[in-house]
Amino acid sequence: xxxxxxxxxxxxxxxxxxxxxxxxxxxxxxxxxxxxxxxxxxxxxxxxxxxxxxxxxxxxxxxxxxxxxxxxxxxxxxxxxxxxxxxxxxxxxxxxxxxxxxxxxxxxxxxxxxxxxxxxxxxxxxxxxxxxxxxxxxxxxxxxxxxxxxxxxxxxxxxxxxxxxxxxxxxxxxxxxxxxxxxxxxxxxxxxxxxxxxxxxxxxxxxxxxxxxxxxxxxxxxxxxxxxxxxxxxxxxxxxxxxxxxxxxxxxxxxxxxxxxxxxxxxxxxxxxxxxxxxxxxxxxxxxxxxxxxxxxxxxxxxxxxxxxxxxxxxxxxxxxxxxxxxxxxxxxxxxxxxxxxxxxxx
Numbered sequence: 001x002x003x004x005x006x007x008x009x010x011x012x013x014x015x016x017x018x019x020x021x022x023x024x025x026x027x028x029x030x031x032x033x034x035x036x037x038x039x040x041x042x043x044x045x046x047x048x049x050x051x052x053x054x055x056x057x058x059x060x061x062x063x064x065x066x067x068x069x070x071x072x073x074x075x076x077x078x079x080x081x082x083x084x085x086x087x088x089x090x091x092x093x094x095x096x097x098x099x100x101x102x103x104x105x106x107x108x109x110x111x112x113x114x115x116x117x118x119x120x121x122x123x124x125x126x127x128x129x130x131x132x133x134x135x136x137x138x139x140x141x142x143x144x145x146x147x148x149x150x151x152x153x154x155x156x157x158x159x160x161x162x163x164x165x166x167x168x169x170x171x172x173x174x175x176x177x178x179x180x181x182x183x184x185x186x187x188x189x190x191x192x193x194x195x196x197x198x199x200x201x202x203x204x205x206x207x208x209x210x211x212x213x214x215x216x217x218x219x220x221x222x223x224x225x226x227x228x229x230x231x232x233x234x235x236x237x238x239x240x241x242x243x244x245x246x247x248x249x250x251x252x253x254x255x256x257x258x259x260x261x262x263x264x265x266x267x268x269x270x271x272x273x274x275x276x277x278x279x280x281x282x283x284x285x286x287x288x289x290x291x292x293x294x295x296x297x298x299x300x301x302x303x304x305x306x307x308x309x310x311x312x313x314x315x316x317x318x319x320x321x322x323x324x325x326x327x328x329x330x331x332x333x334x335x336x337x338x339x340x341x342x343x344x345x346x347x
Contacts, residue, residue: 050169054125054145056270057167061104061126064266073264074105077163079248080191080307081107084162087189087311088116095158099123099181101146101190102164105132112137117158123149149177156181161190163307166223167270175236185316188238194245194306195225200294201258201303205278208286213279229308238312240319246307251300255287258303 064070085108088095096118100108103122110133112120120137123144144150146161147168159178168174178188224232230243252258262268278286295301313319 051271052167052169053270058125061266064264073261077107081162082111084108084191085111097156098158099156101161108160108162109135149181151181153180154183157183157186159188166192172232175232179237182314184314186314188312190310192308193223194308195223196306197223204286204290207289208282212282212285226308233312239315240313242311244309248305249302251302255290
């Protein structure tokens with residue numbers, strides 16, 4: 001899938017709907033909930049790896065939401081949100097109560113109808129109130145961190161998440177929390193960026209810094225592979241898993257437009273070991289490398305986003321169970337004989 005942009009893909013902003021419900025209300029739903037992780041600790045509070053500065057990510061989202069032209073940077077989130085909604089429509093049922101984790105401006109909700117979701121809670125880590133897309137669904141806005149879901153167990157029939165879980169320090173813990181807040185036979189439908197996302201930008205910056213500075217620092221955050229994601233979903237307790245990958249390529253005039261749009265999307269790196277500044281010579285060299293290695297005949301450069309889509313169900317006795325081992329009545333070895341002509345006399 002390709003998205004071509006001039007300087008950026010322009011879209012119109014939508015008026016705000018729904019209501020905000022702040023953290024004091026959230027904590028009342030789940031006694032003992034902490035308001036957020038402290039510096040140097042992971043989101044789970046169990047000493048797992050702490051890769052991302054969550055406070056920095058909150059500030060990035062608040063800054064991006066406050067931009068007067070913030071709607072110009074929504075093209076990727078709107079596209080992925082539509083794909084997530086399509087997977088909800090593939091499930092032939094109506095969900096009375098749903099949760100959209102990191103819902104932002106309603107990039108998924110704008111594609112849903114009352115026939116699919118009757119009532120929707122949308123969480124966001126930023127207090128900045130972005131004008132989000134109109135929807136016919138009754139929505140409630142909740143200030144909450146993706147790493148600390150403030151809801152009781154067995155609450156929601158459906159949980160959604162689009163392009164937000166890749167910034168959690170404890171992805172296994174976040175998936176376990178999603179599993180907990182789902183009702184039995186509830187379903188989780190989500191999307192996050194995969195390991196090969198922005199490989200063009202990553203490679204160009206590394207080569208430029210190696211040449212100009214004699215070494216390089218990470219500027220693009222680490223992402224999850226598709227195989228790891230399937231394993232993590234299974235470990236979190238989900239069943240009937242579906243994980244697939246899609247590649248979206250967005251074309252820009254040059255490397256500066258790529259980085260500008262990443263800032264506008266609030267997708268700049270927030271890793272603790274990130275390098276805060278890029279030298280001017282390194283940026284110019286990276287721009288030349290980007291154009292030379294990946295530039296198109298039209299003079300634009302691509303930025304690839306590998307999107308991992310996932311569907312997982314919370315187990316319930318009504319769900320179909322796999323057949324017992326050894327219960328098969330047909331051998332796989334017989335499949336090769338299906339289309340072979342018969343030697344029997346037709347008379």
